[in-house]
Amino acid sequence: MVDVAKRAGVGLGTVSRVVNGGSGVREQTASRVRAAIEELGFQRNEVARALRPGKTSTSLALVLGDLTNPFYATIAKAALEVAGQAGYAVVLGSVDEDPEGERRAIQELIGRRVAGLMIVPDQGDHTFLAGPAGAGVPVVFVDRPAHGIEADVVMVDNEGGGRIATEHLLNQGHRRVAILLAPSYYTVGRRLRGYRRAYRLADLPVDESLVISLPEGSRDAAEKATRELMHRPDPPTAIFASTNFLTEGVLRALGETNSQAAVVGFDDFRLADMLPTPVTVVASDIGELGRTAARLLLERADGSAKPPQRIVLPCTLIPRGSGERPPPTA
Amino acid sequence: MVDVAKRAGVGLGTVSRVVNGGSGVREQTASRVRAAIEELGFQRNEVARALRPGKTSTSLALVLGDLTNPFYATIAKAALEVAGQAGYAVVLGSVDEDPEGERRAIQELIGRRVAGLMIVPDQGDHTFLAGPAGAGVPVVFVDRPAHGIEADVVMVDNEGGGRIATEHLLNQGHRRVAILLAPSYYTVGRRLRGYRRAYRLADLPVDESLVISLPEGSRDAAEKATRELMHRPDPPTAIFASTNFLTEGVLRALGETNSQAAVVGFDDFRLADMLPTPVTVVASDIGELGRTAARLLLERADGSAKPPQRIVLPCTLIPRGSGERPPPTA
Numbered sequence: 001m002v003d004v005a006k007r008a009g010v011g012l013g014t015v016s017r018v019v020n021g022g023s024g025v026r027e028q029t030a031s032r033v034r035a036a037i038e039e040l041g042f043q044r045n046e047v048a049r050a051l052r053p054g055k056t057s058t059s060l061a062l063v064l065g066d067l068t069n070p071f072y073a074t075i076a077k078a079a080l081e082v083a084g085q086a087g088y089a090v091v092l093g094s095v096d097e098d099p100e101g102e103r104r105a106i107q108e109l110i111g112r113r114v115a116g117l118m119i120v121p122d123q124g125d126h127t128f129l130a131g132p133a134g135a136g137v138p139v140v141f142v143d144r145p146a147h148g149i150e151a152d153v154v155m156v157d158n159e160g161g162g163r164i165a166t167e168h169l170l171n172q173g174h175r176r177v178a179i180l181l182a183p184s185y186y187t188v189g190r191r192l193r194g195y196r197r198a199y200r201l202a203d204l205p206v207d208e209s210l211v212i213s214l215p216e217g218s219r220d221a222a223e224k225a226t227r228e229l230m231h232r233p234d235p236p237t238a239i240f241a242s243t244n245f246l247t248e249g250v251l252r253a254l255g256e257t258n259s260q261a262a263v264v265g266f267d268d269f270r271l272a273d274m275l276p277t278p279v280t281v282v283a284s285d286i287g288e289l290g291r292t293a294a295r296l297l298l299e300r301a302d303g304s305a306k307p308p309q310r311i312v313l314p315c316t317l318i319p320r321g322s323g324e325r326p327p328p329t330a
Numbered sequence: 331m332v333d334v335a336k337r338a339g340v341g342l343g344t345v346s347r348v349v350n351g352g353s354g355v356r357e358q359t360a361s362r363v364r365a366a367i368e369e370l371g372f373q374r375n376e377v378a379r380a381l382r383p384g385k386t387s388t389s390l391a392l393v394l395g396d397l398t399n400p401f402y403a404t405i406a407k408a409a410l411e412v413a414g415q416a417g418y419a420v421v422l423g424s425v426d427e428d429p430e431g432e433r434r435a436i437q438e439l440i441g442r443r444v445a446g447l448m449i450v451p452d453q454g455d456h457t458f459l460a461g462p463a464g465a466g467v468p469v470v471f472v473d474r475p476a477h478g479i480e481a482d483v484v485m486v487d488n489e490g491g492g493r494i495a496t497e498h499l500l501n502q503g504h505r506r507v508a509i510l511l512a513p514s515y516y517t518v519g520r521r522l523r524g525y526r527r528a529y530r531l532a533d534l535p536v537d538e539s540l541v542i543s544l545p546e547g548s549r550d551a552a553e554k555a556t557r558e559l560m561h562r563p564d565p566p567t568a569i570f571a572s573t574n575f576l577t578e579g580v581l582r583a584l585g586e587t588n589s590q591a592a593v594v595g596f597d598d599f600r601l602a603d604m605l606p607t608p609v610t611v612v613a614s615d616i617g618e619l620g621r622t623a624a625r626l627l628l629e630r631a632d633g634s635a636k637p638p639q640r641i642v643l644p645c646t647l648i649p650r651g652s653g654e655r656p657p658p659t660a
Binding site: 067068070073074076089090092094105108112251252269270271274275276 | 397414438442578585605
């Protein structure tokens with residue numbers, strides 16, 4: 001930095017202001033400083049900054065599932081944008097539905113002295129984050145609350161979304177609505193609660209044989225389960241698929257068997273409107289999930305001591321065709 | 331670390347071996363050390379490690395475009411996996427096709443003392459990376475070579491892919507094959523070269539009015555251009571869409587106008603096989619692009635001084651229906 005100041009013929013403070021994007025430097029001077037930086041290859045050393053007393057890290061960590069799931073990619077993109085605008089880099093930990101791996105990744109990221117963590121938590125226990133292992137690093141949970149720690153959480157209205165999806169099908173006259181559930185997610189449990197609530201509000205009984213808990217949350221598992229469902233003597237006339245991957249599996253199975261069962265999916269996905277029967281979904285603003293999480297975390301990293309926030313984003317139904325198929329006339 | 335050793339009643343070396351995953355510690359002892367770590371909230375400080383003399387950083391950086399494009403998400407996921415297995419975290423810089431933003435992001439990441447950079451480069455000049463501003467950080471370019479610097483690059487056989495897509499359409503008897511090009515990408519230029527080569531090999535002239543350079547690489551731009559193409563007095567009978575986003579736009583426009591034009595897209599995409607006419611694509615292993623890049627970079631971070639590598643992955647055609655529509659009989 002001293003060399004840059006010498007080369008540009010300015011004081012150290014001026015170089016610092018230019019490097020840190022501060023104001024009060026004439027454009028001509030600033031451009032001289034930038035030229036000197038260019039020539040000398042001066043780099044602001046972010047590691048040294050992170051260790052400077054009183055100066056905290058300029059990295060946030062984001063721990064989430066499979067990036068090729070557009071749901072996670074959308075959260076990551078949005079969080080990166082907000083963090084980047086505030087001058088923070090984002091270190092990514094992608095963990096594929098494995099509580100042990102998630103915990104290791106979190107510990108490792110805390111060891112890197114990040115200023116905060118955004119976590120789309122798995123089913124594991126997060127009590128350790130409240131203890132000394134958490135090192136006092138602020139945490140925001142995304143899409144699902146965590147167990148064992150009080151922290152900010154941003155999620156969508158899973159129960160409300162499950163209810164409106166099911167109500168939509170009941171309103172078309174369907175009575176045998178199957179629900180496909182990925183294993184043991186918090187979100188999916190809430191969606192099931194919404195399903196039951198819709199039945200209760202309509203004063204109809206739930207046929208428990210139509211509540212299908214899948215062994216895993218994959219397309220293949222949903223495809224297989226749907227095929228089995230449709231081969232029952234008394235198949236459902238409608239299916240509520242509780243995640244975007246499950247919806248895809250349901251559609252594959254129904255396409256094969258040429259079934260006219262109605263379908264509503266939870267979460268929108270690309271090309272949903274271009275399939276042979278465009279797909280009705282319950283959707284929420286996933287990007288907003290990531291943006292809100294990043295904003296909350298930046299406030300915490302900045303020292304905010306507000307009580308933990310719980311922000312719930314709304315869900316809306318997008319009717320496109322597959323959810324508007326009537327039940328077969330008896 | 332001293333406190334952990336005391337609490338567990340072991341030597342410092344034992345704690346260090348447990349923390350760094352080394353062998354030669356009895357499981358009982360290791361679990362005592364882990365318990366002490368848990369109680370004391372000891373964290374391996376990755377920042378301090380990065381500054382320790384002779385010890386380099388344990389972060390890699392990945393700079394790429396819009397994560398909600400599955401192409402980039404697949405590269406990111408694969409690179410993260412390989413880096414993670416080698417004990418490296420990945421700092422992400424997502425830049426949306428903006429050379430200035432890309433350069434800023436790269437400088438910023440170098441300032442964070444990453445051990446290496448993976449870059450899916452934009453059209454900008456990367457000469458600065460060869461100079462002092464590059465700080466000697468190893469770089470691997472992904473999907474496209476960079477300008478102004480000799481470095482490892484991993485890409486797919488764009489020219490070969492463009493050729494087989496076009497040959498496939500010419501072989502069905504199509505003579506008026508339009509090609510839609512996103513603006514000024516290296517990859518797209520090569521795909522166009524493959525298109526011209528296929529025409530030349532078939533001894534047919536290219537109708538230059540069917541080579542369409544779009545103002546931007548979006549679905550909307552492709553949709554608009556396709557609509558205009560199909561309203562010409564002499565429309566094409568087949569379209570080669572040179573990216574996955576363009577393919578989607580082409581399909582939307584053709585769906586609207588009920589056109590029976592054949593389509594081949596470059597790069598596979600989810601649900602391509604479930605659309606009303608399943609989509610024929612030229613595909614390559616995008617995950618392998620990310621894995622190879624991460625492996626090359628880890629070698630460089632480890633001190634490899636091999637001459638720059640240029641790795642080219644093959645493309646194959648996946649026929650599904652849209653690319654096998656015959657031309658209308660005259």
